[in-house]
Amino acid sequence: MDYTLIRARKRTLSLQVNKDGVLIARAPYLMPKFLIDRFVNDKSKWVEKRIKEMQKPVAPKIEYFTEDELKLFIHNELTKYSKLMGLKHTGVRFTKVHTYWGTCAPSGILSFNLSLRYTPPGAVSYVVVHELAHLQWKGHGVRFWTMVKKYYPKTNEMRALLRHIRHGE
Ligand SMILES: [Zn+2]
Numbered sequence: 001m002d003y004t005l006i007r008a009r010k011r012t013l014s015l016q017v018n019k020d021g022v023l024i025a026r027a028p029y030l031m032p033k034f035l036i037d038r039f040v041n042d043k044s045k046w047v048e049k050r051i052k053e054m055q056k057p058v059a060p061k062i063e064y065f066t067e068d069e070l071k072l073f074i075h076n077e078l079t080k081y082s083k084l085m086g087l088k089h090t091g092v093r094f095t096k097v098h099t100y101w102g103t104c105a106p107s108g109i110l111s112f113n114l115s116l117r118y119t120p121p122g123a124v125s126y127v128v129v130h131e132l133a134h135l136q137w138k139g140h141g142v143r144f145w146t147m148v149k150k151y152y153p154k155t156n157e158m159r160a161l162l163r164h165i166r167h168g169e
Contacts, residue, residue, distance in 0.1 A: 001044050005036065013039055017050040061165075065117040065124075067094075073121065074112055077128040085151055087135045101162060102127045104134035119165055126158035 003015075003023040013027045013036060027036050040047070065073060071094060082088055090108035096115070103111045110131045116124050129152040137144035149155045 021051045021054045070117040087132050102131040104131045123158045126152050
């Protein structure tokens with residue numbers, strides 16, 4: 001089992017798994033290496049368990065849509081929600097950027113990231129409602145969120161989910 005050895009002014013040996021999942025052994029200056037190795041091996045079950053706990057959950061990359069399916073889905077959602085919300089966009093663009101899921105330009109053109117195909121339909125609907133709401137409210141103020149949540153009640157759930165999925169491919 002791999003570990004990083006730190007010699008320290010201390011009497012006993014201690015093990016720690018840091019936040020990156022790296023095992024750190026802190027040992028007294030004079031403790032022979034073979035004793036440290038043995039100690040680490042004896043504790044391997046505990047170490048493996050700790051490493052698993054420390055590793056942040058990464059959402060598996062699931063392809064929910066092909067690009068064409070995503071575009072069609074977004075067009076349908078835009079038709080549905082723009083009618084419900086009484087807001088009209090002037091155009092739609094699809095992008096491949098790494099910084100956002102969607103944007104709303106002052107001209108009323110809405111852009112959507114094609115990486116949304118790696119997010120479930122509910123998340124795409126949320127982004128559609130979010131961008132449509134920007135036609136009415138520019139920033140992310142209280143009135144903006146009130147509108148988004150009114151038309152997409154699972155907003156908080158989808159925001160949390162999107163934080164775990166990367167924008168880029
Ligand atoms: Zn926004």
